[in-house]
Amino acid sequence: MAKIVISEFMDEEAAKSLKARFDVTFDVGLVDDRQALLAAVADADGIIVRNRSRVDPELLAAAPRLKVVGRLGVGLDNIDLAACESRGVIVKPAHGGNGSSVAEYVLTGALLLRRQAYFSSAAMLAGQWPRQALIGREVADSTLGLVGFGAIARETARRARALGMSVAAFDPHLASNAPEWSDVTRHESLASLLAASDVVSLHVPLTKATHHLLDAAALAQMKAGAVLINAARGGTVDEDALAMALREGRLAGAMLDVFEQEPLPADSGLEGVPNLILTPHIAGVTDESNARISRMTADNVRAVLERAKVYA
Structure with missing residues (x-):
């Protein structure tokens, strides 16, 4: 079964929707424990982040199976796009959600x-x-x-x-x-x-x-x-x-x-x-937008992994 790591907060129902077809590690503590995050993604096919988890060459090297990065939002400065592209990792922001x-x-x-x-x-x-x-x-x-x-x-x-x-x-x-x-x-x-x-x-x-x-x-x-x-x-x-x-x-x-x-x-x-x-980087996060962005991101990651036929 394909594995998805969620390292920052996300709507619980959207995260739960992924568990029907994927092995999901949902641990918001990972964003503040870099070594634990690197260990968690060692066998991950997807990762879902907000703005604090760094998806950089170090993380990509630790995640040889990674195929998709779901971004709960639209800012991408914490994601090394060039490194992802060189590895064939698809980055999917949640455009329009917030x-x-x-x-x-x-x-x-x-x-x-x-x-x-x-x-x-x-x-x-x-x-x-x-x-x-x-x-x-x-x-x-x-x-x-x-x-x-x-x-x-x-x-x-x-x-x-x-x-x-x-x-x-x-x-x-x-x-x-x-x-x-x-x-x-x-x-x-x-x-x-x-x-x-x-x-x-x-x-x-x-x-x-x-x-x-x-x-x-x-x-x-x-x-x-x-x-x-x-x-x-x-x-x-x-x-x-x-x-x-x-x-x-x-x-x-x-x-x-x-x-x-x-x-x-x-x-x-x-x-x-x-x-x-x-305020603590909260402008785009309301109950409503969190639910929208979480659903969009779950759908984005699910679609990429299903196309890659790694859901079983």
Whole structure:
């Protein structure tokens, strides 16, 4: 019987659906125990991961039977695609499964950070009444700037327009005459998008070109009082530069769901930074999206292994 290793959390029903035809090792502790993971995949035909399990040459060498990697999500920076291709290992991300979850996260961040009032709990409990200090701004009639304009960014744009926001985007990989631009202001440079946007949201993968895409120089190009949301990939924002911009009050706030190092180190430079909301890489994970992505990934892995006739 073919074997599938699941090293990170997944919807229980989707995992159970694989057990009818496959030997399934479902152990979320494997993501934090590299040697145990390498041992588990020694006879595996498939592996299912999220964003923390590294599928690299070391793992591929430890898994000579591996035929498919199921990704519970769409980011692939933890998967060595070239190494997988050279070994004939198929990589199957779950495209489209978490678009609505990420879009809702981004717009929640826009509402929270623009309004400012939601940072008042500690002051209120201390007996203060800081009404004037917390008079914020509406998102209506503000501009949402999307860095990258793929499927999730487009879903975010659709929902932002329902809130009365104008939407602008920069994506050098999308042709200027693409129909996706029909109701969005297209910017030809990142600098012009940053200068025009009240809310900036990142929707790019982590590559050599996008590492620290928003560095100190780029952050300085943002509007005074603008806010930044990163639910894309850690490493695309220079966290030290962002901390400085927030401490100096040049930006009104930021919400980060992804980080250069996950979990955050004990000496993170983000400690004590004002008007900063941090979440643990959860933007794309809701009960609903977890079920969708898990079903899609189970189906993807099952289909590959059945085509390869390794299910019996």
